[in-house]
Amino acid sequence: MKPSKLSLKRRPGRTDPVREAEDKLAVAEKKIKKLERELANRNDEIDLLKKAERFFQRKK
16 A cells, blocks of 8 residues: 555645745835834824924913
8 A cells, every 4th residue: 555645735834944034025015114104194293283282382
């Protein structure tokens, strides 16, 4: 009898280290872009609040 081999569907996935690193890099790049957008929004909000503060100080 032949030794039974697992079918391709049942074999554990072979991970390619290069592919895995590229996937992690892509995820990290997406996260960086998201954080950069959030930082830009935060800086815009801070600038707006500073302008409002100066405006209301003049009104008093």
